[in-house]
Amino acid sequence: MKHTQLKPFPKDFLWGASTSAYQVEGAWNEDGKGPSVIDMREKYPEGTTDYKVASDHYHRYQEDIALMAEMGIKAYRFSVAWTRIIPNGTGEVNPKGIEFYNHLINELIKYKIEPIVTMYHFDLPYALQERGGWSNRKTIDAFVDYAKVLFENYGDRVKYWLTINEQNMMIMHGKAIGILDPNLGERELYQQNHHMFVAQAKVMDLCHQMLPEALIGPAPNISYVYPATSNPEDVLAAQNFNAIRNWLYLDVAVYGYYNATAWSFLEEKGYAPTIKDGDREILKKANPDFIAFNYYATKTVEAPAGEGDEKGGSGDQEIVIGEAGVYKGTSNPNLPTTDFGWQIDPVGFRITLREVYERYRLPIIITENGLGAIDKIEEDGTIRDVYRISYLKQHIEQMQLAITDGVDIFGYCPWSAIDLVSTHSGIKKRYGFIFVDREEFDLKELRRIPKQSFYWYNKVIRSNGEDLSELTEYVLPESKRIM
Ligand code: BG6
Numbered sequence: 001m002k003h004t005q006l007k008p009f010p011k012d013f014l015w016g017a018s019t020s021a022y023q024v025e026g027a028w029n030e031d032g033k034g035p036s037v038i039d040m041r042e043k044y045p046e047g048t049t050d051y052k053v054a055s056d057h058y059h060r061y062q063e064d065i066a067l068m069a070e071m072g073i074k075a076y077r078f079s080v081a082w083t084r085i086i087p088n089g090t091g092e093v094n095p096k097g098i099e100f101y102n103h104l105i106n107e108l109i110k111y112k113i114e115p116i117v118t119m120y121h122f123d124l125p126y127a128l129q130e131r132g133g134w135s136n137r138k139t140i141d142a143f144v145d146y147a148k149v150l151f152e153n154y155g156d157r158v159k160y161w162l163t164i165n166e167q168n169m170m171i172m173h174g175k176a177i178g179i180l181d182p183n184l185g186e187r188e189l190y191q192q193n194h195h196m197f198v199a200q201a202k203v204m205d206l207c208h209q210m211l212p213e214a215l216i217g218p219a220p221n222i223s224y225v226y227p228a229t230s231n232p233e234d235v236l237a238a239q240n241f242n243a244i245r246n247w248l249y250l251d252v253a254v255y256g257y258y259n260a261t262a263w264s265f266l267e268e269k270g271y272a273p274t275i276k277d278g279d280r281e282i283l284k285k286a287n288p289d290f291i292a293f294n295y296y297a298t299k300t301v302e303a304p305a306g307e308g309d310e311k312g313g314s315g316d317q318e319i320v321i322g323e324a325g326v327y328k329g330t331s332n333p334n335l336p337t338t339d340f341g342w343q344i345d346p347v348g349f350r351i352t353l354r355e356v357y358e359r360y361r362l363p364i365i366i367t368e369n370g371l372g373a374i375d376k377i378e379e380d381g382t383i384r385d386v387y388r389i390s391y392l393k394q395h396i397e398q399m400q401l402a403i404t405d406g407v408d409i410f411g412y413c414p415w416s417a418i419d420l421v422s423t424h425s426g427i428k429k430r431y432g433f434i435f436v437d438r439e440e441f442d443l444k445e446l447r448r449i450p451k452q453s454f455y456w457y458n459k460v461i462r463s464n465g466e467d468l469s470e471l472t473e474y475v476l477p478e479s480k481r482i483m
Helices: 057-071 095-110 126-130 138-154 167-177 186-210 232-255 260-269 279-285 346-360 386-405 452-462
Strands: 014-018 075-079 114-120 160-165 215-219 225-227 291-294 299-302 327-330 364-368 409-412 434-437 447-450
Touching (some): 014 114, 014 364, 057 434, 057 447, 057 452, 114 138, 160 167, 160 186, 167 186, 167 232, 186 279, 215 232, 225 232, 232 260, 232 291, 232 346, 291 346, 346 364, 386 409, 386 452
Parallel strands (some): 075 114, 160 215, 225 299, 291 364
Antiparallel strands (some): 299 327
C-alpha cells in the first residue's frame, strides 16, 4: 500500500537501544556471581573471545549510561544475569547482585531513561543445568522464584518486563549459541520448550499480581517466512516454517494454546512434549500486555526436496535450514547480505510488523534490530559506520510505514547500545552505536568512542523520527579520539 501521508511516530515513542548481560557486562565471577551455562561453555568458534570481560560494562556502567544519555535514548533494554541475583539458580540471594542492578536502574532514572528489563537472555545458571536444566520441571519454579526477587527489588522503578529472550532461537539454534548439550535430542528440546512456556506464563501472571502497574511480554525473534515462488507447495512450506519458527511461540504466549500446524509437526516427528494436568490452564491464564520481538531479516523456504533437508549447524541467519518433508531453506535472490552473510530486508520488517499485529492485536516494541559489521578506526580516530546508518534508516522508514498501516508500535531498541561480544562471532562482529576499543584477545584499554551512527541516532531521536537524513558532519571531540 502506498500512503500519500505518513503518520508520525507517537509522541512518547521509546527510542532505545539494547544489550544483554553476558555479552556486555564481563565480571563473570565477581561479587558473588555464580557460573551460567555461558561461563561454563567449553568451546568457542576458532578465533573468537569468551565472555569473561566482554565490554566490561559491569565496571563502566556509569560512563556507558552517561554516553547513552548523550546519545539521547529514552529507553535502555538490558538483561539481568540470573546468576548475579541467585548464584546457584535457586536459594540464596546475592546482595551484591541486587545492588548492581539497583545502581544501574537508578543511574538510568537519573537521566530519565526508561529501563526495560529482560529477565533471562540465554544465561541459565549452571547449577540448574547440572540438575537437568529446562528438562527438569523444577527449573520452572526456580524461574518463578527468581522473577519474584526481581519484582520485589526493582518493581518500584521498572515498568517494562520481558520474560525470555528468543526462546525460539534457543530451541532451534541453542547448540550454535553454545548453551545446549550437543547431544540433546529434538523430543527433549521441545519438552524444554514446553517447560519454558509454562515458566513464562507463570511469571507473567505473577507480575500482574505483584505489580499491577507494570507491563510484561515475551521477546522471541520473529522473521516472516516467504515462499521461494508462488508454487503452492512452496507456499505450504512457508506456512509450515512460519508456524514452527514464529507462531508457535506467540500463539502460546498470547492465546495459551499450541499452534495447530506446529503441533502436527511435533506429532509427526515424534517431538510432541508431555503436557501435564494443569499446564493448559496455566498457559491460558497468562496474558501479555505487549509483544516484544527481535527482527534481523526474513527467511525464505521452498517445498522440501525429500530426505537430506537437515538443519545446518550455525546461527539462524547464516545456515541452511530444513526439515525433511516440512520445508527447505533457501536464499532470497532479491536481498543483499551483510559482511557476515545475513540477508537485509527492511520491507520484510514492515511485513513482519503487520503480520504480528494482525494476528495478536497487542502493542509492539522492537527489542533488537541492527547490523553486525567489522568497524574500523580511521586515522583521525573516528568510526564512520555509514553502512549501519543506512541499515537503521531503512528499517525506521519501514517501521513508520507500518505505523501508518495501523500497527501499534511503542518503541524501537536497536541492537546494540554499545559494542558487545556476539553470540558466536566474537567482538569483531560489532553492532553498537558506541565503539569499545578491544580486540578478540587483546583487551587494550576498552575505551569508548561514539561512532558516526551515535550522532545520527541522536538526531533521529531529537526529531522523533522525522529527520532520518545523513549527518552533514561528524565531529568527534579530541578527548574521544584514539589515534
Ligand atoms: C539475537 C540475540 O539473536 O541476535 C543477541 O538476542 C545476539 O544475543 C543478536 O547478539 C545478534 O546475533 P549475533 O550472533 O550476531 O551476536
